[in-house]
Amino acid sequence: MATAENPHLTYFNGRGYGESIRIILAAAGLKFTETLVTKKEQLDKLRADGELFFMQLPMLKIDGMTLVQTKAIIRYIAKKYGLDGKTPEDKIRVDILNEGARDFVMDFLWIGFVSDEDKNMEKIKTQILPRYRPIYEKILTESKSGYLVGDDLSLADLTLLEALLSCEDYVPGSLDGYPKLQEFKARVSSLPGIKEFLEGPQRKPIHTQEYVDECKRAWGEI
């Protein structure tokens, strides 16, 4: 149940789109509860009950609202908890660097789900990594605070963290030669709230075939 203190996330039992919501909730210091959808009947019921506006997950119950659309959800939390930048200039920069980091992480989120897995991994290695690693390495090299924007942690940092964790998990060694990215990943991973989350039971493992099949069965694809 969602309470004022405890938002409630409904998503599948894996990282996917839900993980960015879990990470920002953790960074905001919000303890959250979860419903993990592992069966088609659960998803069918959520849809039949009218809970899912676009028939998709994730869904977050927070502050008396039922929210869908991942990016809208993480922006709401960012705004409410001061993770969206201080000045208008910082806010747009957080927005831009967050969107860039989402483009960075997106193909990782579909690992295991795409029909041509080799092609997806090839795209990650030949297009995604070469494009995004140097950009964020440069920004961090120029940053005085160690954060992407201004002096404080923001949504852009959290999405970058998610991307960097995916790099390490799915393409080991892919951050070699990027010292700022490595340092950033280690430092942001150990911030209060984030550290507990990453080391705790709500952090989901990399996508396994079992997880992918579970989702596909819930979607009625297999």
Ligand SMILES: N[C@@H](CCC(=O)N[C@@H](CS)C(=O)NCC(=O)O)C(=O)O
């Ligand atoms: N734009 C939505 C997309 C959500 C989405 O694609 N959810 C997938 C799971 S990751 C889903 O529910 N798929 C089932 C379906 O589309 O029927 C968001 O960002 O939240």
